[in-house]
Amino acid sequence: MPLSPLRLRLLVIALLSVSFLGALDHTVVSTSLATIAGELDALTLMSWVVVGYTLASTVLLPVLGKLGDVLGARRIFLGSLVVFLAASLACGFAQDMAWLIAARVLQGMSSAGLQLMSQTIIARVTSQRERPKYMAIIGAAFPIAILVGPVLGGAITDYWGWQWVFWINIPVGAAALVLALIAVPRLAPGPRPRHFDVAGAAVFTTALVALVLAVTWATGRSQGPATAVALGASVVGFVAFFFIERRAAEPIVPLHFFASRTIAAGTALSAIIGVGLFSITAYLPTYFQMSYQTTATVSGLVPIATVFGMLISNLLTGWLASRTGRYRVFPIVGTSLGAASLFVMAVLPAGLPLWVPMIVMGLVGMGTGAFMSLIVAVVQGAVPASQTGTITATINLVRQVGSTVATAIIGGVVGFGVAALLPAGLDASTLIPQLVHAAAPEVQASVAHAYSSVFTPIFTALAATYAVGIVAAVLLPHGRLSDEPVPAQQTTSEALTA
Numbered sequence: 001m002p003l004s005p006l007r008l009r010l011l012v013i014a015l016l017s018v019s020f021l022g023a024l025d026h027t028v029v030s031t032s033l034a035t036i037a038g039e040l041d042a043l044t045l046m047s048w049v050v051v052g053y054t055l056a057s058t059v060l061l062p063v064l065g066k067l068g069d070v071l072g073a074r075r076i077f078l079g080s081l082v083v084f085l086a087a088s089l090a091c092g093f094a095q096d097m098a099w100l101i102a103a104r105v106l107q108g109m110s111s112a113g114l115q116l117m118s119q120t121i122i123a124r125v126t127s128q129r130e131r132p133k134y135m136a137i138i139g140a141a142f143p144i145a146i147l148v149g150p151v152l153g154g155a156i157t158d159y160w161g162w163q164w165v166f167w168i169n170i171p172v173g174a175a176a177l178v179l180a181l182i183a184v185p186r187l188a189p190g191p192r193p194r195h196f197d198v199a200g201a202a203v204f205t206t207a208l209v210a211l212v213l214a215v216t217w218a219t220g221r222s223q224g225p226a227t228a229v230a231l232g233a234s235v236v237g238f239v240a241f242f243f244i245e246r247r248a249a250e251p252i253v254p255l256h257f258f259a260s261r262t263i264a265a266g267t268a269l270s271a272i273i274g275v276g277l278f279s280i281t282a283y284l285p286t287y288f289q290m291s292y293q294t295t296a297t298v299s300g301l302v303p304i305a306t307v308f309g310m311l312i313s314n315l316l317t318g319w320l321a322s323r324t325g326r327y328r329v330f331p332i333v334g335t336s337l338g339a340a341s342l343f344v345m346a347v348l349p350a351g352l353p354l355w356v357p358m359i360v361m362g363l364v365g366m367g368t369g370a371f372m373s374l375i376v377a378v379v380q381g382a383v384p385a386s387q388t389g390t391i392t393a394t395i396n397l398v399r400q401v402g403s404t405v406a407t408a409i410i411g412g413v414v415g416f417g418v419a420a421l422l423p424a425g426l427d428a429s430t431l432i433p434q435l436v437h438a439a440a441p442e443v444q445a446s447v448a449h450a451y452s453s454v455f456t457p458i459f460t461a462l463a464a465t466y467a468v469g470i471v472a473a474v475l476l477p478h479g480r481l482s483d484e485p486v487p488a489q490q491t492t493s494e495a496l497t498a
Helices: 005-027 030-039 047-059 061-071 073-092 097-125 131-139 141-159 163-167 169-183 198-217 221-247 255-259 261-278 281-291 301-324 329-347 355-372 374-380 385-421 433-438 441-474
Strands: none
Touching: 005 047, 005 073, 005 097, 005 131, 005 141, 005 169, 030 047, 030 141, 047 061, 047 097, 047 198, 047 385, 061 073, 061 097, 061 198, 061 385, 073 097, 073 163, 073 169, 073 385, 097 131, 097 374, 097 385, 131 141, 131 301, 131 374, 141 163, 141 301, 163 169, 198 221, 198 385, 221 255, 255 261, 261 329, 261 355, 261 374, 261 385, 261 441, 281 301, 281 385, 281 441, 301 329, 301 355, 301 374, 329 355, 329 374, 329 441, 355 374, 374 385, 385 441, 433 441
């Protein structure tokens, strides 16, 4: 469905605005958590402000993707934006932690709809050739939110109060809603299913909730039995889901999609982004504070360099892919750069000037950004337009689940590994950077050695993950992105021209 240049620009501004709001709300809260927990007197429930949001935004992806195809992406997008604004208002008025967590769950659910439908709408109104450029612009919301979110959240909390971390969404979101009502076109929905896959949706949601809970509890020593039960329930649920989807007339995740080489390779590449990079960024500041003896502020420069590299590469490769029509070279180069750079991180000796790992992790970010948004655009062209929402949800889902699971695994490895390598008399659970920096030089050296020893195999494993991505990238079909809008029933084999 082609739009006039002016309306397309307004649409991109509207989609970028709401995508940024959704992404920012995930990062801006992090620096406010301690204040929120203290004022609401619920320190033990603090993590659920983040977990509830993440869980809700993950488990609803396939359901929202299917609803977008059935009811129309515009309806789901506008409905999600209204719910997001209402939930933001409720968060600021929270009187206790249970209220706040419930409102955050609503925020997470609506944020998933905003992110997912933004990508779906762009796919429905642009040709394959145009799509990478605009998808990269929408995708820039996430790295920008990572860069500015924690600082903005801290400033708002210090000067206005933590409630305004949520209320700031209201005026920006209301303006975006007005713009969206004007700019977002009415897209023809797909054929209504005779039977919505209720069983598949329920089983998948339950299994995914159990998996997220299992990996969340895995790092807690007292949560062993609960972790085992949740993990077992997740495995049983996913097995049941597989058989349900094979027999469902209108599955929420059509398994036949993965017979396409484009979709199979693209899904693997999307998962690698979550597993290989998103999972490690949260632990980089701690690693550099302990191994390089930096302050908390200085240690944040490394993830900033990583995200900045991702942002620049994402925009550049999106523009190049739209200009040339070629796409396969970017994930090949990107995964190769990511694998090589992470291997360099594994062999870097601790104590080097901080600009060295900043450059290396910046290259990891550049490699990842080379295919982060591009692969979504390519995979969207591998299905009929009537199923764009479903495939977009699947690509985003594997990325988020991969990130969640890998983050928990890395956290467990760091926690248990460092505890095992610390010299006698040091307790890993009470070891904070300030104590280490004030300790004797031999203690600092021991702690630095422990962290370096634990992170070396982690970086090596992540480099191997990107190496698998090289294989997936090579398996992508040759071809060029088409200049023509993709007809409703056209697939990649027809849309990619040699």
